[in-house]
Amino acid sequence: MPSIPSKEDLKKGFLKYMTGLCICGSNKTKSKCCERFLSGKQHAVTPEQLMRSRYSAYALGGYGEYLLKTWFPATAQGLTAEQLSERTLDWQELEVLSKSQKGDEGQVVFRAKYFCENGKEGVMSEVSSFKRVKGHWYYVGGEVEAG
Ligand SMILES: [Zn+2]
Numbered sequence: 001m002p003s004i005p006s007k008e009d010l011k012k013g014f015l016k017y018m019t020g021l022c023i024c025g026s027n028k029t030k031s032k033c034c035e036r037f038l039s040g041k042q043h044a045v046t047p048e049q050l051m052r053s054r055y056s057a058y059a060l061g062g063y064g065e066y067l068l069k070t071w072f073p074a075t076a077q078g079l080t081a082e083q084l085s086e087r088t089l090d091w092q093e094l095e096v097l098s099k100s101q102k103g104d105e106g107q108v109v110f111r112a113k114y115f116c117e118n119g120k121e122g123v124m125s126e127v128s129s130f131k132r133v134k135g136h137w138y139y140v141g142g143e144v145e146a147g
Helices: 011-019 047-060 063-069 081-084
Strands: 090-102 105-115 121-133 135-146
Touching: 011 063, 047 090, 047 105, 047 121, 047 135, 063 081
Parallel strands: none
Antiparallel strands: 090 105, 105 121, 121 135
């Protein structure tokens, strides 16, 4: 029997956030983690930082502009900032499984847990690719793995 998550479970990510920790689960304070990237004050210097900040953008909602800005133009699939600002899933937890970087190319393998609107839990695994152009990292795309 799948257990139905309580309201507390659903808000776990946000609760963490309210205590000052970054929603990406790095255990760093948000000002020392993704916030400085989301606000545009700083640019991510590693693919992992960009990946985490993009996860945070999805988890918090309202950061469509940021998601577009950090998406390699040719692969953004014509999505609008408005569409990307919507919180379609309740992201709960991010786990970075591995990361690598070779020059201006980077890869991050991660697993993220979420709740759907009906309270069902899901897990998404992705191998994300990143590219550095003129000193800035961009998300190029990802291969979603089942499970
Ligand atoms: Zn973070």
